[in-house]
Amino acid sequence: MQESGFRSGFVAVIGRPNVGKSTLTNRIIGQKIAITSNKPQTTRNRIRTVYTCERGQIVFVDTPGIHKAKNRLGEYMMTAAKRTVSEADLILWLVEADEYVGPGDRSIGEQMRALKVPVILVINKIDAKKKEEIPGIINIYKDLCDPVEIVPVSALKGYNVDVLVDQIFKYLPEGVAFFDEDTVTDQTIRQIVAELIREKALRCLGDEVPHGVAVMIESMNFKKNIVDIEATVICEKDSHKGIMIGKGGSMLRKIGSAARYEIEKLLEKQVNLQIWIKVKKDWRDSDVLLKNMGYDRKELTNDQL
Numbered sequence: 001m002q003e004s005g006f007r008s009g010f011v012a013v014i015g016r017p018n019v020g021k022s023t024l025t026n027r028i029i030g031q032k033i034a035i036t037s038n039k040p041q042t043t044r045n046r047i048r049t050v051y052t053c054e055r056g057q058i059v060f061v062d063t064p065g066i067h068k069a070k071n072r073l074g075e076y077m078m079t080a081a082k083r084t085v086s087e088a089d090l091i092l093w094l095v096e097a098d099e100y101v102g103p104g105d106r107s108i109g110e111q112m113r114a115l116k117v118p119v120i121l122v123i124n125k126i127d128a129k130k131k132e133e134i135p136g137i138i139n140i141y142k143d144l145c146d147p148v149e150i151v152p153v154s155a156l157k158g159y160n161v162d163v164l165v166d167q168i169f170k171y172l173p174e175g176v177a178f179f180d181e182d183t184v185t186d187q188t189i190r191q192i193v194a195e196l197i198r199e200k201a202l203r204c205l206g207d208e209v210p211h212g213v214a215v216m217i218e219s220m221n222f223k224k225n226i227v228d229i230e231a232t233v234i235c236e237k238d239s240h241k242g243i244m245i246g247k248g249g250s251m252l253r254k255i256g257s258a259a260r261y262e263i264e265k266l267l268e269k270q271v272n273l274q275i276w277i278k279v280k281k282d283w284r285d286s287d288v289l290l291k292n293m294g295y296d297r298k299e300l301t302n303d304q305l
Helices: 021-029 072-087 103-114 131-142 161-171 189-205 238-245 247-267 287-292
Strands: 007-015 047-053 056-062 090-096 119-124 149-152 214-222 226-235 270-279
Touching: 007 021, 007 072, 021 047, 021 056, 021 090, 021 161, 056 161, 090 103, 090 161, 119 131, 119 161, 131 149, 149 161, 189 214, 189 226, 189 238, 189 247, 226 238, 226 247, 238 247, 238 270, 247 270
Parallel strands: 007 056, 007 090, 090 119, 119 149, 226 270
Antiparallel strands: 047 056, 214 226
């Protein structure tokens, strides 16, 4: 039986693309669940990660970065983000430590003001600023919404993250655990492995291939000391396929090597990883292909959207 005072709830992590949402949740959980890269819209699904201690349980829901949808995949991502916010007990709104407030943040601020859910404003990447600059940045952002707390952090370096966790528990209701204490995510191993491969593809390719890359795990075969994994990386153009394979297969080997290293750390087993590249033209606008890849907008539709 859980002790009196045990707090639990769902915390939506929102913000513009590339402000460090996945980095923050990975830091708090203590292991890599959500992928990160310097490309926007890296997170596509609602990824739930679970932090449990003697004080209670926080279920973080890392949402896709809020942006204007340009295709069916974008619509799916925005639907996921909106539903996450509507169901949350608390919202963490991440912004970058910057004196310039763009229209994207102003729009999010307006939406936050209209909600009845408490908002903690998290000013990330303060390690890139001088200490004396932080109060001025806080003053700029605090007027965008009506946050219950403002916490400056560096998700990358871990600065002030423990303070943020304390503040989160302060605003969660008393309740019971939603997951057992050993659970760190509701993502399947296949989903995490696919995302790790996609992350390495994004990192290795840089700006050479646009964001239209997806990964499907064809098979995972667990043996005593090794795991055989077959994966397909989907791109949208023949020219992208050539870039992803590289001269003599060099780029594909680079992606595979980087992904295998991360997967072996995750599974704590030797991994035999085979990757193929396939072209699916305009897959981000195909309802059938999106559903096959796990992006089913209909499953997210409810009366609140």
